[in-house]
Amino acid sequence: MHPGDHRVCFVGDSFVQGTGDASGLGWTGRVAAAARAAGYDLTAYNLGVRRDTSADIAARWQAECDARFRSECTPYIVFSFGANEMTALDETLRVPVPGSVENFLKIVGEAQPRCHVLFVGPPPVGDAAQDVRIATLCTTYQLLAGELGVPYLPLAQTLAGDPAWARAVAAGDGTHPDGDGYALVADRVMNWPAWWFNTVTR
Amino acid sequence: MHPGDHRVCFVGDSFVQGTGDASGLGWTGRVAAAARAAGYDLTAYNLGVRRDTSADIAARWQAECDARFRSECTPYIVFSFGANEMTALDETLRVPVPGSVENFLKIVGEAQPRCHVLFVGPPPVGDAAQDVRIATLCTTYQLLAGELGVPYLPLAQTLAGDPAWARAVAAGDGTHPDGDGYALVADRVMNWPAWWFNTVTR
Numbered sequence: 001m002h003p004g005d006h007r008v009c010f011v012g013d014s015f016v017q018g019t020g021d022a023s024g025l026g027w028t029g030r031v032a033a034a035a036r037a038a039g040y041d042l043t044a045y046n047l048g049v050r051r052d053t054s055a056d057i058a059a060r061w062q063a064e065c066d067a068r069f070r071s072e073c074t075p076y077i078v079f080s081f082g083a084n085e086m087t088a089l090d091e092t093l094r095v096p097v098p099g100s101v102e103n104f105l106k107i108v109g110e111a112q113p114r115c116h117v118l119f120v121g122p123p124p125v126g127d128a129a130q131d132v133r134i135a136t137l138c139t140t141y142q143l144l145a146g147e148l149g150v151p152y153l154p155l156a157q158t159l160a161g162d163p164a165w166a167r168a169v170a171a172g173d174g175t176h177p178d179g180d181g182y183a184l185v186a187d188r189v190m191n192w193p194a195w196w197f198n199t200v201t202r
Numbered sequence: 203m204h205p206g207d208h209r210v211c212f213v214g215d216s217f218v219q220g221t222g223d224a225s226g227l228g229w230t231g232r233v234a235a236a237a238r239a240a241g242y243d244l245t246a247y248n249l250g251v252r253r254d255t256s257a258d259i260a261a262r263w264q265a266e267c268d269a270r271f272r273s274e275c276t277p278y279i280v281f282s283f284g285a286n287e288m289t290a291l292d293e294t295l296r297v298p299v300p301g302s303v304e305n306f307l308k309i310v311g312e313a314q315p316r317c318h319v320l321f322v323g324p325p326p327v328g329d330a331a332q333d334v335r336i337a338t339l340c341t342t343y344q345l346l347a348g349e350l351g352v353p354y355l356p357l358a359q360t361l362a363g364d365p366a367w368a369r370a371v372a373a374g375d376g377t378h379p380d381g382d383g384y385a386l387v388a389d390r391v392m393n394w395p396a397w398w399f400n401t402v403t404r
Contacts, residue, residue: 025226046247
């Protein structure tokens with residue numbers, strides 16, 4: 001048993017919410033269950049909202065996390081967003097890159113001094129043009145996270161070339177994977193040295 | 203397959219959050235997975251927060267639900283709270299009954315005209331004196347819900363006498379049940395005629 005009352009807010013979009021996973025667990029539910037099985041007293045709050053961009057998240061993350069962190073617990077936030085801003089909207093994007101960068105710095109920069117923070121990069125969504133934009137945004141986010149000292153797990157490029165991910169998205173709704181796809185992401189998080197709740201023997 | 207894009211916010215306390223359930227599903231995750239298995243396109247947002255009273259929920263439910271309901275979906279809210287206000291605090295309760303009644307009417311009364319609303323009554327918490335207060339509050343809430351025309355599922359009295367629930371709470375942390383206890387609650391919700399996503403053959 002590991003000591004402490006650990007409360008994690010997972011803040012992001014549909015990929016945090018677990019959309020497409022019949023079990024409803026998503027990757028966040030899987031990593032939380034694995035941490036509990038390894039002896040951590042962990043409460044997971046899933047604050048993923050379908051269609052959310054960095055602009056939507058900037059407007060809500062603080063109030064929602066504040067309502068969930070009690071003084072007697074150790075607070076953690078995992079952010080994960082970026083795919084939805086790269087959706088084409090008429091002649092532009094839902095959130096063009098400069099605004100997305102600004103939102104990232106505002107959100108992650110304000111969270112980082114307050115609690116433990118990680119960032120899980122956006123996954124590909126199965127649309128070739130959008131996936132190129134997501135991969136580029138992912139690289140930009142990774143640089144920004146490095147400047148802030150926040151560990152960053154890139155997914156966009158590595159998942160895009162993984163046939164198991166492609167199968168999972170095909171078995172899901174064409175954009176979101178099924179449970180097998182979320183299990184792939186959960187494995188990457190649990191094998192990430194920055195992840196707080198070590199459940200994998202290395 | 204049933205038509206529609208159904209999005210349900212489950213708003214409440216630790217019993218909504220699923221505290222004590224190693225799987226992390228709680229009763230809300232179980233009823234949502236069953237609805238999906240029965241062919242409903244259902245997105246479940248778990249907005250249960252540990253230690254929350256009706257006063258805490260009054261302060262956050264609208265902003266949190268508004269951020270999750272998109273114009274293209276059908277919105278539903280299941281509220282469930284009441285156990286935490288009946289916790290003794292010095293000479294009084296965390297939220298004395300008149301305040302709890304006022305909060306209930308404010309929250310449920312404001313939600314009811316806006317979307318489909320149900321109320322799942324608070325469960326017993328394994329403390330004899332508190333459980334008497336919870337059972338009384340449950341009866342009061344049930345009357346108020348009736349006046350508002352909101353279906354109400356009482357749990358406090360029936361679970362308190364159920365040996366399977368007592369075993370689940372003993373296997374949990376003494377206040378919250380383990381997964382078997384949450385499965386009992388899920389069964390009651392799925393067998394409730396007011397439940398929207400019929401998964402049980404009657």
